Amino acid sequence: xxxxGNALGSIERPARLERVLFRNGLIADGTGAEPQHGDxxxxxxxxxxxxxGLDGDVEVDLEGRxxxxxxxxxxxxxxxxxxxxxxxxxxxxxxxxFQAARHLRILRSIGITHARDAAGADLGVKLAxxxxxxxxxxxxxxxxxxxxxxxxxxxxxASGNCVENRxxxxxxxxxxxxxxEEMRKAVREIIRAGADVIxxxxxxxxxxxxxxxxxxxxxxxxxxxxxxxxxxxxxxVMAHAQGSAGIKNALRAGxxxxxxxxxxxxxxxxxxxxxxxxxxxxxxxxxxxxEAAAGGARLTDATLAKAHEVAEAHLISFKRACExxxxxxxxxxxxxxxxxxxxxxxxxxxxxxLSPAKVLRASTLDSARLLGVAxxxxxxxPGKRADLVVxxxxxxxxxxxxxxxxxxxxxxxxxESRPIGTRTAA
Numbered sequence: 001x002x003x004x005g006n007a008l009g010s011i012e013r014p015a016r017l018e019r020v021l022f023r024n025g026l027i028a029d030g031t032g033a034e035p036q037h038g039d040x041x042x043x044x045x046x047x048x049x050x051x052x053g054l055d056g057d058v059e060v061d062l063e064g065r066x067x068x069x070x071x072x073x074x075x076x077x078x079x080x081x082x083x084x085x086x087x088x089x090x091x092x093x094x095x096x097x098f099q100a101a102r103h104l105r106i107l108r109s110i111g112i113t114h115a116r117d118a119a120g121a122d123l124g125v126k127l128a129x130x131x132x133x134x135x136x137x138x139x140x141x142x143x144x145x146x147x148x149x150x151x152x153x154x155x156x157x158a159s160g161n162c163v164e165n166r167x168x169x170x171x172x173x174x175x176x177x178x179x180x181e182e183m184r185k186a187v188r189e190i191i192r193a194g195a196d197v198i199x200x201x202x203x204x205x206x207x208x209x210x211x212x213x214x215x216x217x218x219x220x221x222x223x224x225x226x227x228x229x230x231x232x233x234x235x236x237v238m239a240h241a242q243g244s245a246g247i248k249n250a251l252r253a254g255x256x257x258x259x260x261x262x263x264x265x266x267x268x269x270x271x272x273x274x275x276x277x278x279x280x281x282x283x284x285x286x287x288x289x290x291e292a293a294a295g296g297a298r299l300t301d302a303t304l305a306k307a308h309e310v311a312e313a314h315l316i317s318f319k320r321a322c323e324x325x326x327x328x329x330x331x332x333x334x335x336x337x338x339x340x341x342x343x344x345x346x347x348x349x350x351x352x353x354l355s356p357a358k359v360l361r362a363s364t365l366d367s368a369r370l371l372g373v374a375x376x377x378x379x380x381x382p383g384k385r386a387d388l389v390v391x392x393x394x395x396x397x398x399x400x401x402x403x404x405x406x407x408x409x410x411x412x413x414x415x416e417s418r419p420i421g422t423r424t425a426a
Contacts, residue, residue, distance in 0.1 A: 017043040020412070021056025022067055022388075028395035030069040030364035030379040032357050035395045040067060042386040045411035049382060065406065066395035068360065069380050070113030070137075070387030072367035073342050074280050075259055075331025077165075078103040078139075079120030083207065083289065083336050084297040085163060093167060100125055104136025106339045109416050110402040111389035114138045114371060116197065118238065118259065118333065119145040122171035123194030135415075140196035140371055144168075144175040145240060146186055146226065147201035151176070151217045152208045152240055157300075165207070183222045187229040198230040200255070202239045203246030206289060206306040207335075213262060213310055216245035223253035236372070238280075242310065244268050251275050257329065257370055260285065262310045264317040269324045278370045280331035281318045283348040286311045288336030297336065315352050322353035329370040330363040346398040356396035386412035 020042050027050065028035040039054040040047065081099040082088060100121060107115055115137045117125075126141050128134045144166070147153035153175035155164035168174035173189040187198055202218055204211030211217070218226075223239075230237045236256035241247040244265045247258055251271040257278040261268075272279060289307040293299055322328065328349070332342045349359045368378025376385045390407040408416035 018058060019043050019048075019056040021054055021059045022062050022390075023054070023059055025062025025390075026066040026395055027380060028066055028068050028357075028360055029381065030361055031381075032361040032365075034357060035066060040380065040388075042388075042409075042412050045385055045413075047380060047382055047384050047386050050380065060390075062390065064392065066391050066393065067380070068111070068389045068391065068395055069364040069378055070389055070408070070410065071111045071343070071363050072114040072330060072371065072378065073107065073112050073137075073332055073345075074116045074257070074278075074329045074367050074370055075118045075282050075333045076103075076107065076115045076342070077120050077333065077335050078107075078115075078117055078125070080165060080335045082297070083292055083299065085300065086298045088163060088165070093169075096120070097125070101128075101134050101136075103339045104129065104134055104139070107342065108136045108408060108410075109405070110340055110343055111391075111405050111408050111416075112137050112342060113387040113389075113408065113410050114140075114368070114373065114377065116140040116142070116238075116331075116371060118142050118240075118331075119175070119199055120166050120172075122169075124171060126194065138410075141194065142197050142199040142238065143171075143190050143193050143195045144173050144186075145199045145201055146175050146177055146183065146190075147208075147240075148217045148222075149176055149178050150210050152201035152203075152205040152211060154208065154210065157209050163209075180219075180221050180225050183218075184225050184229055187226050191229070191233045191235065196235065197256075198226060198235055198237045199259075200226050200237060200239050200250070202241040202250040202255075203243040205240060205242060205260075206286065206310060207303055209300050209302055213242035213306060214245075215243060216249055218249070220249055220253060223249055223255075227254040247271075251277055259331065259333070260314070261317055261321065262314045264321055269321060269326060272321070272326045273324065276327070278329045278366070279318075279321050279326050280329050280370070281314075281321075281349070282331050282333035282345075283314065283318060283352065284337065284341070284345050285333040285335075286314055287348075288334040290336075292336030318349075319353040322358075327366055327369075328354065328358070328362040329367040331367075340402060343398065343401045346401060350398055356398070359398065360395065 239250035365378040368374040
């Protein structure tokens with residue numbers, strides 16, 4: 001091979017990438033296969049080899065540890081610091097942006113290397129991450145959630161006051177729309193604002209004061225135009241959808257993922273399989289609301305009643321979806337919990353019908369597929385980017401997982417670490 005020379009005729013060879021060998025670890029590759037003991041080699045940002053007896057310039061001894069792909073949370077809200085109604089009324093407008101910086105840093109520290117913000121974070125937050133002003137995972141953003149009047153984005157109370165989770169501003173269009181043409185314009189505004197995904201509320205929800213989770217929201221025509229406009233910009237649509245009628249309307253319109261899916265019936269499950277749609281179950285969501293209320297959070301009576309109503313049905317629907325073979329992608333929506341508890345979702349999925357190998361796949365490769373990055377991320381395979389998480393103990397033990405993380409790598413670079421035995425090969 002010939003390399004370019006300088007003016008004096010000397011040869012400039014490209015710098016050789018350092019080979020980092022992770023040896024003697026339990027490798028859980030995220031594909032759904034059982035973990036295997038072995039070695040893993042990365043060069044620069046990429047995984048180059050997996051096997052036994054491999055070599056490298058630098059060795060990292062993983063004795064007693066497991067190595068996983070970077071974890072992915074497909075449903076976060078980094079701009080929400082509290083669900084307490086009075087707290088939200090007293091919080092200055094700019095304060096959530098600083099909370100987002102803290103939340104993003106915590107997400108990366110627990111091994112989440114990709115996240116999808118399901119409304120709240122705007123383009124400025126995403127660009128601050130990309131430009132290194134903030135530390136955290138790679139972030140996709142929905143910016144605003146679109147709902148009808150009286151729907152999940154409408155904070156109107158019977159008093160006539162309106163208490164919204166996310167106040168509109170120039171970078172975050174307001175999310176309440178009615179009719180096909182308002183929907184068309186709103187989707188275009190959100191695309192213009194820099195969204196990576198369009199989010200619609202196809203049913204009522206728990207946190208919104210004047211709706212019901214069972215009720216379908218938006219007409220089929222309104223949902224269809226949202227999907228049409230999103231597809232014109234090569235963007236997917238995610239649907240907050242809890243009641244079965246709203247779930248089915250969203251699937252027939254062509255959404256990519258159902259968020260929550262609390263009241264799934266047989267027809268809804270069949271439609272999910274037929275459309276190859278993802279379920280992002282967010283099992284932590286009702287749990288987080290109930291825990292926040294038990295801890296003293298001031299919530300409306302309607303919110304608390306709905307959280308109790310949906311909790312058991314949510315778990316039943318998740319089990320049915322798992323048994324039917326619906327594709328699961330991990331997401332938490334844990335806005336009532338302290339930041340950093342996201343990985344409790346893995347244990348909830350395991351306890352409610354998903355095998356440990358499938359839990360890990362849901363939290364890595366299948367989440368990467370949903371986010372459209374599975375060609376580069378989501379599994380430990382040669383040629384893919386080296387997003388890696390080192391944990392103490394067994395890869396399929398999710399208990400206390402966040403506290404067992406010893407190192408996080410993004411594109412081969414260590415971004416979080418605790419002392420691990422590292423040495424330069426002789």
